[in-house]
Amino acid sequence: MSSEEAFSSTITDWLFINSWWLLLPFIMLLVVAAFIVAFVLLLYMISPLISPKPLKLNGAHVVVTGGSSGIGKCIAVECYRQGAFITLVARDEDKLLQAKKEVEKFAINDKQVVLCISVDVSSDYSQVENVIKQAQEKLGPVDMLVNCAGTSISGKFEEVEVDRFKKLMEVNYLGSVYPTRAVITTMKERRMGRIMFVSSQAGQIGLFGYTAYSPSKFALRGLAESLQMEIKPYNIYVTVAYPPDTDTPGLAEENKTKPLETRLISETSGVCQPDQVAKIVVRDAIVTMGLFRTIALFYLGSFDSIVRRCMIQREQSKTADKRE
Ligand SMILES: NC(=O)C1=CN([C@@H]2O[C@H](COP(=O)(O)OP(=O)(O)OC[C@H]3O[C@@H](n4cnc5c(N)ncnc54)[C@H](OP(=O)(O)O)[C@@H]3O)[C@@H](O)[C@H]2O)C=CC1
Numbered sequence: 266m267s268s269e270e271a272f273s274s275t276i277t278d279w280l281f282i283n284s285w286w287l288l289l290p291f292i293m294l295l296v297v298a299a300f301i302v303a304f305v306l307l308l309y310m311i312s313p314l315i316s317p318k319p320l321k322l323n324g325a326h327v328v329v330t331g332g333s334s335g336i337g338k339c340i341a342v343e344c345y346r347q348g349a350f351i352t353l354v355a356r357d358e359d360k361l362l363q364a365k366k367e368v369e370k371f372a373i374n375d376k377q378v379v380l381c382i383s384v385d386v387s388s389d390y391s392q393v394e395n396v397i398k399q400a401q402e403k404l405g406p407v408d409m410l411v412n413c414a415g416t417s418i419s420g421k422f423e424e425v426e427v428d429r430f431k432k433l434m435e436v437n438y439l440g441s442v443y444p445t446r447a448v449i450t451t452m453k454e455r456r457m458g459r460i461m462f463v464s465s466q467a468g469q470i471g472l473f474g475y476t477a478y479s480p481s482k483f484a485l486r487g488l489a490e491s492l493q494m495e496i497k498p499y500n501i502y503v504t505v506a507y508p509p510d511t512d513t514p515g516l517a518e519e520n521k522t523k524p525l526e527t528r529l530i531s532e533t534s535g536v537c538q539p540d541q542v543a544k545i546v547v548r549d550a551i552v553t554m555g556l557f558r559t560i561a562l563f564y565l566g567s568f569d570s571i572v573r574r575c576m577i578q579r580e581q582s583k584t585a586d587k588r589e
């Protein structure tokens with residue numbers, strides 16, 4: 266008996282089957298699995314080749330709304346440490362100046378600047394447009410916008426004051442729409458830019474106590490996905506961050522009224538440190554392509570080509586109009 270026969274008879278004996286070809290379905294399954302693994306590996310390897318160039322933060326102008334406290338402040342520090350020029354946007358001027366001092370400690374060269382702008386990002390679009398204009402005049406066009414200004418409240422649906430529902434939509438949703446609207450035209454003209462929206466784990470899943478907060482964070486995802494499809498041909502990339510509970514003044518404030526259920530549910534995903542969250546979300550915003558995004562890229566590729574075709578057509582008809 267050859268060694269091959271010995272091998273196959275051992276396996277068939279072991280599996281209590283009398284012919285090797287009964288193994289065929291399993292072998293086919295293995296082959297298919299191997300192909301899938303190989304395909305995913307291939308995607309992983311080509312990700313860096315087909316992804317846009319990472320944004321160099323050195324010398325870039327980064328605007329951080331909510332940059333005077335918590336996660337926003339840490340995002341500003343993270344970008345400053347990589348050589349960026351920073352505009353901090355928030356309402357309270359004292360907190361802004363304090364944050365400016367903290368950020369400035371992390372300078373890597375003596376040209377870097379931290380600019381402070383006091384404005385409510387949620388109340389009046391023309392105000393927001395104005396301050397963004399001022400910031401661009403001082404520090405140049407915005408390369409990256411981080412929409413981090415936001416606030417939260419937790420409580421049972423019927424116990425949350427009715428006007429809070431409107432307030433949270435205004436600050437968390439419109440407060441991200443307005444700054445984005447104010448930078449987008451210049452970004453499109455320059456055919457470059459990054460926009461980050463800071464949502465929350467409570468923006469992926471609705472949870473007890475967050476009937477007012479979650480919807481305002483869900484809304485950011487709808488905005489981000491639709492906007493991304495519009496502006497990808499202009500080489501502008503949008504990211505959404507979904508952090509868990511993070512140790513900030515905002516969380517301390519929220520904890521004052523947090524129902525027991527919300528607390529117990531949130532504890533399952535723990536509390537992060539804001540500098541840790543900042544590192545991750547900044548990296549994701551500047552290096553735009555991991556494995557899952559590569560897969561999403563193929564998935565969305567056909568939609569993108571529609572958008573590109575329309576853009577070309579529209580520009581062609583515009584120049585034709587001008588000639589007439
Ligand atoms: N901490 C957490 O557990 C988590 C937080 N998030 C989100 O991250 C973001 C930051 O949270 P966190 O760091 O905890 O918050 P903080 O309360 O510590 O900081 C909020 C920042 O936003 C600014 N801000 C608030 N409202 C306005 C407004 N109307 N106009 C301009 N600026 C405003 C504040 O300054 P000022 O008050 O002076 O205007 C401050 O700089 C929020 O969007 C939050 O929803 C997401 C997941 C978890």
Ligand SMILES: CCCCCCCCCCCCCCCC(=O)[C@@H](N)CO
Nearest residue numbers: 417465466467469509510519530531534
């Ligand atoms: C793919 C689906 C993932 C779902 C994960 C489920 C995790 C449950 C715990 C949720 C914790 C809620 C954190 C809210 C943080 C927040 O935004 C406020 N603290 C703001 O102040």
